[in-house]
Amino acid sequence: MVRISLSVITKLISGKKDSVQIISTSAAYLLSSILTKMNRSDLPNLFENSLHIPKVAWKTGTSYGRRDGWSIGYNKRYTVGVWIGNFDGKGIPELTGADMATPLLFQVFNSIDYNGTGNWYQPGADLDLRYVCPQSGCVPGERCTEKVIDYFLPGMSSTATCTHLTAYAVDQQETISYCTACLPEEGSQQKIYENPPAEILKFYRENNVPVKIPPPHNPLCTRLFEGSKPRILSLMEGQEYLIEKEDPRSLELSCAVAADVTTVSWFINDNFYKTAKAGDKYFFSPVEGKIKISCTDDKGRNSDVSIQVVFY
Ligand SMILES: [Zn+2]
Ligand SMILES: [Zn+2]
Numbered sequence: 001m002v003r004i005s006l007s008v009i010t011k012l013i014s015g016k017k018d019s020v021q022i023i024s025t026s027a028a029y030l031l032s033s034i035l036t037k038m039n040r041s042d043l044p045n046l047f048e049n050s051l052h053i054p055k056v057a058w059k060t061g062t063s064y065g066r067r068d069g070w071s072i073g074y075n076k077r078y079t080v081g082v083w084i085g086n087f088d089g090k091g092i093p094e095l096t097g098a099d100m101a102t103p104l105l106f107q108v109f110n111s112i113d114y115n116g117t118g119n120w121y122q123p124g125a126d127l128d129l130r131y132v133c134p135q136s137g138c139v140p141g142e143r144c145t146e147k148v149i150d151y152f153l154p155g156m157s158s159t160a161t162c163t164h165l166t167a168y169a170v171d172q173q174e175t176i177s178y179c180t181a182c183l184p185e186e187g188s189q190q191k192i193y194e195n196p197p198a199e200i201l202k203f204y205r206e207n208n209v210p211v212k213i214p215p216p217h218n219p220l221c222t223r224l225f226e227g228s229k230p231r232i233l234s235l236m237e238g239q240e241y242l243i244e245k246e247d248p249r250s251l252e253l254s255c256a257v258a259a260d261v262t263t264v265s266w267f268i269n270d271n272f273y274k275t276a277k278a279g280d281k282y283f284f285s286p287v288e289g290k291i292k293i294s295c296t297d298d299k300g301r302n303s304d305v306s307i308q309v310v311f312y
Contacts, residue, residue: 026124026153032057032074033151054113055120058105060097065249067091071101073109076119080108127151138162143192166195168214177214177260182221198228198256205279213259217299228258229301234281235293240308243286248311250283255295255303267294 023031035057058073068085082101086092094100130152133144138158140147143165169178169188178188193214196204204211234252235241243249253266257278266273268284269292276282278297286309296302 024124024126026127027156029121029123029127030151030153032121035059054109054116055118056106056109058102060102062096062098065091066093066095069095069097069099069101071097071105073105075109075113075116076121077116078109078113080105080112082108123151126153128154133162133164135164136162138164141165163195165192166214167191168193170215175215176218177216178218179221182218193259195259198231198258199233201259202233202256202279216262217260229303230255230257230261230264230278230295230297232293232295232303232305235305235307237305238307240310241286243309243311245311248285250285251309252281252283253293253295254281257297258299258301261297261299263298265296267296268292270294 036055054075054077056073056075058071061070063069063085067089068083070081070083072079072081074080082105084095084097084101084104128151129149131140131147132138132150132152133140134146134148135144137150138160139162141162141164144162167190169183170176170191171178171188174191178184191214194211195213196211201211201213203209232253232255234254241251253274253276255264255278257264261278263275264278265275266282273284274282288309288311290306290308292304292306294302294304
C-alpha cells in the first residue's frame with residue numbers, strides 16, 4: 001500500500017509588481033510554445049469537446065530515487081504547482097511527475113479555469129518565421145524532403161543545416177560501413193542512412209522507434225575516429241552531489257553515443273570500472289571528494305566529467 005501526500009498550490013499571478021524578467025519575451029514565448037506541445041491526458045479525442053479546456057504550458061520533474069514528483073503549469077491567468085510524495089521522503093517505484101502529478105495538475109486547471117478567456121502569450125516583435133526540417137528543427141538540408149514553418153530568433157537561433165540523412169559508403173550486403181581511409185577499391189556502394197544526434201538515437205532505441213542507421217564501421221580500419229564523443233548524461237560537470245551517510249545512494253552512469261558505437265568503457269578516477277552496452281545504465285558507490293568519470297566508446301573517443309561528492 002502506498003501512502004501519498006498531495007499538496008496543490010495555486011496562485012493568481014496577474015498584476016504582481018515585484019517580478020523580475022530573466023529571459024526575453026521572445027525566448028519565453030518559444031519556451032511556452034514548446035511546453036504546450038506534450039500529449040495531454042485530459043484532452044478528449046473530439047476537438048469540439050476541448051474548446052473550453054484551458055491551454056496550459058507545463059513541465060514535470062521526478063527526483064532521484066523517485067522520492068517525489070512535480071508538475072508545474074501556467075497560462076496567462078494561473079500558475080499551478082503539484083507536488084506528490086511521502087513526507088518521510090520514502091521513494092515509490094511507480095512515482096513520476098508525468099504519471100502522477102500531471103493528471104492532478106490538469107484537474108486543478110480544469111476546475112479553476114474551465115471556460116476561461118483562452119488568451120495566450122503573443123510572439124515578440126523580434127521573432128521571425130522560417131522553414132525547418134521537422135526531424136531536427138534545423139534549416140532543411142539537400143536531402144530533407146519535409147519542411148514545416150517554425151518561429152526562430154534571428155541572430156540567436158542556430159542556423160545549422162540538417163544532416164538527418166547522410167550518405168555512407170557500405171559493402172553490398174550493408175553490413176560494414178567505410179570511411180575514405182578504408183574504402184576498398186571496388187565492391188562498395190553509397191547508401192543514405194539516418195544520422196540522429198546521440199541523445200535522439202538513445203530515445204529512439206529506448207522507445208523502439210525504427211531508425212535506419214549505418215552498419216558498424218569496418219573493424220579493420222586503422223583511422224582515428226573523429227566525430228561525436230560519448231556524452232555522459234547522468235552526471236553534470238562541476239556539480240556537487242550530496243549523499244546521505246545513513247542511507248548512501250549510488251550514482252548512475254549512463255551516456256548517449258554515436259550511431260556506430262556498441263559498447264563503452266567507464267573509468268572512475270582513471271581506474272577501469274566496467275565495459276558496458278552503450279545504452280544501459282550502471283551504478284557505482286562513490287567515495288567523498290572530487291571524482292573524475294570517463295567514458296570511452298569502442299572507437300576510442302572519450303569524454304570526462306568531474307564532480308564533487310559530499311556526504312552529510
Ligand atoms: Zn532533415
Ligand atoms: Zn574507416
